[in-house]
Amino acid sequence: YAVVPGNYKWKTNQLTYRIENYTPDMSQAEVDSSIERALKVWADVTPLRFTRIYSGVADIMISFVIRDHGDGYPFDGPNGFLAHAFFPGTGIGGDAHFDDDESFTFSSSNGYNLFLVAAHEFGHALGLEHSGDPGALMYPTYSFRDVKTFVLPQDDVNGIQAIYGPNTEVPVDPEEPKPTAPVTPNACDPKLVLDAVTMLRGEMIFFKNGLFWRNQPQSYESEQHLIKSFWPQAPDNIDAAYESPSDDLVYLIKGQKVWAFYGYDIAKGFPKTLSSMGLPPKVKKISAALYDQETGKTLFFVNDRYYSYDETTKKMDKGYPKRVEDGFPGMTGKVTAAFQYRGFTYLYSGPRMFEFGYGRLLRVLNNNYFLPC
């Protein structure tokens, strides 16, 4: 996270806001609710309290405007810049402007969700700069995330609490524990257990929680992105992923559902059920999957057993499940992620990666062998 240099912060914890006008994209009640919830995101973790006023000058003046709106920072029409806000201060300080050439929405993933945009802008209005953490709300680019289950990421909590301190009035209800703030996974964590790994059009993709790293083989740098910024329809916390190069599809699996994507777009007919891929109905969850280029088979791992699926005939092979150790001698633990690269098979078990080639175990490696720290 980053805070505004120069210690720009509100001198009081009691702040006022006013909604000066409304966007025609949503009902007034939807705008009111989105703004209220966006402020609550910050009030929940700090001593800041927000009161709405209906006339006069509020600390945070909220307006929907287009193009040149008199503050020296004109908007640019649809897409591009969605909104901006001014750091704490008198006059225009703290004010938030939304580009009304955008299509704002209340809950769906189409258009730009006003709650998410507003919560980000209010972060600026309270004294936060953009964060370089791709999982943070204060990351500068917009990506949709599930609004109903939204919890302020830990990076943003750390940032705002560095300015205003924590909320000391949080009622402790043992019946309803507070959801934990999501922490962006760190590739340098030696205990990192990846959710899934796959190749995708020549790149390696490493999934963890709601994010993934993409890395070009033999590169020392990787990019981290929210899963939903690439595939808005995809779930977080996936169980397994694999690429079918012949169909140019990448499959993401969570629970008993399978999603297939062609580039950024979901393939027709997906999500499907695991059983529609031919897996027996008793299989409720798989732990890893990989596409074997040599045989044209996809292997589905269920802990220490695996099934084989023929991509050509689109049928499961007979004689499975087998014990993983039977096909991969030396692999005794649960397989948590898997992929194949340059003819070698890599099976992950927790933070360790087992390299197989020529029918035997070659090396035991750490995550950062492929995922740069």
Next chain:
Amino acid sequence: GPVPPSIGKEEEDLAKNYLKKLYNMKEEHTRSARSTDHSVSEMSEKLREMQEFFGLKVTGTLDSETLEVMKKPRCGVPDVAA
């Protein structure tokens, strides 16, 4: 390997506009060779800043991945302190 698509004038303008608005890149006032060299190196420097912030490969040159990030919908507040 695949050849990256070349960057057109329109996309270069988009990048310049992006860096002026968000990375405090100065306007080019004159067309002399010396000032052009200066603006190229400033653009390269600003591109480096932007690429570093977004975790992209830091090259100082406008490549397709950098452009992809520049085209994403975003907040209009600069990523760097003025």
